[in-house]
Amino acid sequence: LQEQEYEQLRTLLEVIHPGQLADILEAMPPKKRMQLWMLVPESQEAETLSFLHDEVRNSLIITMKPDELVAAVEQMDANDLAYIFEEFPEHVRQSIEEKLPDEILERLETNLSFEEGTAGRLMSQDVIxxxxxxxxxxxxxxxxxxxxxxxxxxxxxxxxxxxxxxxxxxxxxxxxxxxxxxxxxxxxxxxxxxxxxxxxxxxxxxxxxxxxxxxxxxxxxxxxxxxxxxxxxxxxxxxxxxxxxxRDGLDEEEDLFAPVISSTKRRTVWLGINLITAFLAAWVIGIYTDTLDKIVALAVLMPVVASMGGIAGSQTLTLTIRGLALDQITSGNRFWLARKEIFIGILNGLLWAVVIAVMAWLWFQNIGISMVIAAAIIINLVAAAASGIAIPLILQRMHIDPALSGAVILTTVTDVVGFMSFLGLATYFLL
Amino acid sequence: LQEQEYEQLRTLLEVIHPGQLADILEAMPPKKRMQLWMLVPESQEAETLSFLHDEVRNSLIITMKPDELVAAVEQMDANDLAYIFEEFPEHVRQSIEEKLPDEILERLETNLSFEEGTAGRLMSQDVIxxxxxxxxxxxxxxxxxxxxxxxxxxxxxxxxxxxxxxxxxxxxxxxxxxxxxxxxxxxxxxxxxxxxxxxxxxxxxxxxxxxxxxxxxxxxxxxxxxxxxxxxxxxxxxxxxxxxxxRDGLDEEEDLFAPVISSTKRRTVWLGINLITAFLAAWVIGIYTDTLDKIVALAVLMPVVASMGGIAGSQTLTLTIRGLALDQITSGNRFWLARKEIFIGILNGLLWAVVIAVMAWLWFQNIGISMVIAAAIIINLVAAAASGIAIPLILQRMHIDPALSGAVILTTVTDVVGFMSFLGLATYFLL
Missing domain, CATH: 3.10.580.10 (CBS-domain)
Structure with missing residues (x-):
């Protein structure tokens, strides 16, 4: 940067709204982000930090010297400080506690006395x-x-x-x-x-x-x-x-602009979990290799059955998770909903079973294959509807967030049911 | 309902906050919802309507007599009214226009003079x-x-x-x-x-x-x-x-409690679109029936390749769509991001290629199959990363909402690339 441009940038950084500055920082690759952060005047640091998402904020905080950090947090509200306080290393926390004015320290301790994720931790004590x-x-x-x-x-x-x-x-x-x-x-x-x-x-x-x-x-x-x-x-x-x-196994703090290595690590876990379910599906197919050996058309059509089940189940799952989040699903309407979803599954199953059977017949001219795929589609769409509503309800009762693991479990069910019903029925009726 | 309970309910409906009443109405099956709506006192109707989601609001509005409707909307702000006005039948609009006080009518017309989805349509003119x-x-x-x-x-x-x-x-x-x-x-x-x-x-x-x-x-x-x-x-x-x-082809106004028939109709379109992509994948597999006939193990493993690609691509896609929505993706960082995602694809591809090759070898004891699936995994994970970032960018440039169609297109790509690379390489090297 030219000297003059540098001066202009400093002036701009002093007058920009911290919310805007935070947005700009978040949309930058990590290295450039650090460089820009170095130029942010101290007077803007505290406010800007409170507008940033956790992941980005933490990546900036670790670059700050303890003194600088203390100067920044001193200007923060106690509740904003409480929010990030526990992520600081021990020695930083100590020097913050020593330097904070008594009144703010007392407020900080009140906020910290409530568990994370409660209203007490979140509240501001700045009330008139x-x-x-x-x-x-x-x-x-x-x-x-x-x-x-x-x-x-x-x-x-x-x-x-x-x-x-x-x-x-x-x-x-x-x-x-x-x-x-x-x-x-x-x-x-x-x-x-x-x-x-x-x-x-x-x-x-x-x-x-x-x-x-x-x-x-x-x-x-x-x-x-x-x-x-x-x-x-x-x-x-x-x-x-x-x-x-x-749903994609991504952390809510996932940073589009995080370094490659940390992104790869975060995402690879999810691929691993999904690999287990993919091999489970492969194992089901493996049971029927004899059948596949004899009727190769089955190998061609089997992804259709699994995929239709996955799509239908996913629709029900997403609606159920959203209904739970909005507190719309109660013990009073749970059974009504389950019945409704299964009924939709049956209707869509019947409709698409006919369409797919006709398409399969046009392709392979084999009435047996058409009948078997039609039956498998109906079975899988009903199973998909039932799992789409049951899985999140069960996960919630087990205190597991259905948004995180619901989709994997559902796909496992629709893959297994899809392959098993299609290849199983084919083995029974067509061999 | 007993007479006394009925009285209690009426009293409750008069004092409840319209926001709460709207939530209760939304979490009810359609028939019960109508019954409760009949009991809502006129003084609460306007406010409650403005808290309801479109779909639910419209289902209630069509049950109201024109006079009752006019009485309700007269109490609404011009902008709330503008929001629903165009969905009324012609004769209802006319009788509303006739009965509205001049001042409110003028405001309504100002709001309506701006296009739907603009600030002008949304704004309230009630300003001090x-x-x-x-x-x-x-x-x-x-x-x-x-x-x-x-x-x-x-x-x-x-x-x-x-x-x-x-x-x-x-x-x-x-x-x-x-x-x-x-x-x-x-x-x-x-x-x-x-x-x-x-x-x-x-x-x-x-x-x-x-x-x-x-x-x-x-x-x-x-x-x-x-x-x-x-x-x-x-x-x-x-x-x-x-x-x-x-992502699941659901309307944002999708109502968890809508009647079965209308839900089935809405969802079936999406299943139809997905069926086309499923048959496209099936068609790719169909090209290689000779190969599958000779090496049935390929049929067992092929869903693994497609599914890993789908998962990895979906992670990139979701992050890209979110980045676009938050205005974080600019022409300045687009290529940096694409490079980063492809790099993650390569790293994860290498890692999981090794794991899957080992698992395939343990299962089928065939070094050729292991090599082929490893190569296919790497190819598909890189293709997945590239599509995950390219598809939403292209869709946005074409003014199509990537949230709606991005996932289908992505799955089509990862299925086709997955099956084609796996079965294609096998045909070339193993036959």
């Missing part, structure tokens, strides 16, 4: 509270004492004299209502989130009520923090990424 | 604006004149005397700053969204800056509306649904 028995005039004067309100303050949290959560006073109301009115008469009785609730429940809560911020309370209904929509959106994004990527 | 040359005191007095502010008003839109957009005045600032200060001295110079921007750009804008609301301007920078985070979240949800479901 008002008492329910004061007037809006008092609230207005109180707000004037603040230099600034925390981001996403759409309302103030209302507590009673004893510190118990009562509801939320929207800023809207403060501004539009008569100033003699008491807080308790205009506040919303919005439900609070329990600190021990898990993140997934938090996103559903935000999505259901379209909230900007929500109070977090402890088991005694004492207000201890709040969660804002930007955090809820990030969890939502991470969850959908997990569902989307999990 | 202030001039940039007044003091906060004036703003406060002006706000007191309102009974209530629109939802998600985190700030007021600032315009100059001529109506051009200047920035956003956060309510935070109004409440905490000295009242003598001028609006222009405390407002944020937040960028606005162009009315002709597409929805996808809108979600990226909200995600990048974590906004609650943003101004919408016309080409002359005149303020004409605003978009709020609840709309951005809904588009985001719809987009990720499209990516997630599109």
């Amino acid at each position: 509270t008002v008492r329910n028995d004061v007037t809006l005039e008092v609230v207005l004067r109180y707000l004037q004492l603040h230099e600034e309100l925390p981001d996403y303050t759409d309302g103030l949290m209302v507590i009673d004299r004893a510190g118990f959560y009562q509801g939320k006073l929207l800023l809207n109301k403060v501004l539009t209502h008569n100033r003699e009115i008491l807080v308790k008469d205009v506040m919303e009785k919005q439900q609070a989130i329990l600190a021990t609730d898990d993140e997934h429940a938090v996103t559903l809560f935000f999505e259901q009520f379209h909230l900007v911020s929500a109070a977090v309370v402890d088991l005694n209904n004492r207000l201890i923090g709040r969660i804002t929509m930007d955090d809820a959106m990030e969890i939502l994004r991470a969850e959908t990424d997990r569902t989307l990527l999990g | 604006t202030v001039r940039n040359d007044v003091t906060l005191e004036v703003v406060l007095r002006y706000l007191q004149l309102h009974e209530e502010l629109p939802d998600y008003t985190d700030g007021l839109m600032v315009i100059d005397r001529a109506g051009f957009y200047q920035g956003k005045l956060l309510l935070n600032k109004v409440l905490t700053h000295n009242r003598e200060i001028l609006v222009k001295d405390v407002m944020e110079k937040q960028q606005a969204i162009l009315a002709t921007d597409d929805e996808h750009a809108v979600t990226l804008f909200f995600e990048q800056f974590h906004l609650v609301s943003a101004a919408v301007v016309d080409l002359n920078n005149r303020l004409i509306g605003r978009i709020t985070m609840d709309d951005a979240m809904e588009i985001l949800r719809a987009e990720t649904d499209r990516t997630l479901l599109g």
Whole structure:
């Protein structure tokens, strides 16, 4: 870079929004990313780090000197810090703890006292509270004492004299209502989130009520923090990424721009798992080598049976996983759904069995092969529908994320059932 | 239902949050859903409709009498109404237009004047604006004149005397700053969204800056509306649904609880498309029936080659589609990425070629078969990586959504390349 261009870049890096800077960094190959990061001014570092995805953030953090890191995290909110704190090496954690102001350290410890993935770990303790028995005039004067309100303050949290959560006073109301009115008469009785609730429940809560911020309370209904929509959106994004990527055995933190070696390592495990299922399918075919030896047309058609089952099963599986994620599947409608999916399997099975039988007949002019493939298609599509709904339900009960392993198990079932029914029926009827 | 239970249900339906009611309705089989909808009080109908997904909303709307429908939509915001308006039958649209108050009708027409999928169609015209040359005191007095502010008003839109957009005045600032200060001295110079921007750009804008609301301007920078985070979240949800479901040929509006016949119809098309690709693979195998006739072990192993290619390609494809959706893939890093993915394909190909060759040797004790399958695995994994990145890029350039058709095309490639390389090499070297 020319000296002058370099100066322009430094100036640009100082004024750019940290969210935009994070996006630019994420869309860079690792080496260039490091180079750019070196140029980011210290004043931007903390905010930018909090916008980055874990994988990218960690790759940048390890390049920073402990002092620089401490300087950056000092400007972070306690909850953002809690989120990354446990990934730092021991000595970095110690020097951070030594240098942090007492107040922030105390907040950090509160966040860390809740398990990862709970609302308590996620919440910010930067909350403005008002008492329910004061007037809006008092609230207005109180707000004037603040230099600034925390981001996403759409309302103030209302507590009673004893510190118990009562509801939320929207800023809207403060501004539009008569100033003699008491807080308790205009506040919303919005439900609070329990600190021990898990993140997934938090996103559903935000999505259901379209909230900007929500109070977090402890088991005694004492207000201890709040969660804002930007955090809820990030969890939502991470969850959908997990569902989307999990299906291909990819980590939700998978970085399109990670170095070749680490990408290869991550992906190879999944290929290994799938190899086992592929050999299972091969083993099933192996049972019928005598049959294949005699009727080679079977070898030509057998992938059709397996593939149709895989596609149909995958449709049911994806819908079921999504229904579970949105909490739409309950014990009340589970059987109704299973019956519906199996019924669709039968209808589609009948339809495509006829089409495939005709195509097979046109190709091989053998009525026996046509009958056998038709029967195998029906069997496999029904098995696919049943597995598509049963596998995620069973996995969820076993506390295994169906987004991660559901598709492999399903394909194993449809391959095995497909090959076995097709080649098995052929062995029985055609030899 | 007993009379008393019925009464309890009616009371419950009157007080429940429309977002919750929408969730409950969506998780119900169609018949029960209709029955419950009949009981929903008119005062709740409009809000609940705006929380429902299209498919479910439309299924309920068609059961409503025109009068009832008009009564419901009269309470809707113009942009919510614009969203569903074009799906009504002609006579319903006419009676709505006749009965709507002039002001709302005018707003509806403005929204409808922008194309579907643009910011202009999406925006709400319910905006509170202030001039940039007044003091906060004036703003406060002006706000007191309102009974209530629109939802998600985190700030007021600032315009100059001529109506051009200047920035956003956060309510935070109004409440905490000295009242003598001028609006222009405390407002944020937040960028606005162009009315002709597409929805996808809108979600990226909200995600990048974590906004609650943003101004919408016309080409002359005149303020004409605003978009709020609840709309951005809904588009985001719809987009990720499209990516997630599109892969299995499912509509993003696919309803887990839709009637059997309509579900079967929707899904059967996808099975048909896949059947074509399955028969294409079968046709490739058909070329080599002589070879298969002589070495039946090939029939046993061939699904392994195809399946490993499918899995590896699918990993690259998913990452590429996601990278495109997040605007991370640019002309600058495209070739870097392609090179990286192909390199991963080579590494994983070499690794798994060895493993599979050993397994094949243990099974069939034939060094020729082991060599051939090893070569085929390497070829197919490299082809898979190249297609995984090329297919979505090509589809996007052709303005076809890669989330919808990418996976089918990829599987076709990996099946054809897999079978052809494995059986082709075997024919050449082993016969």
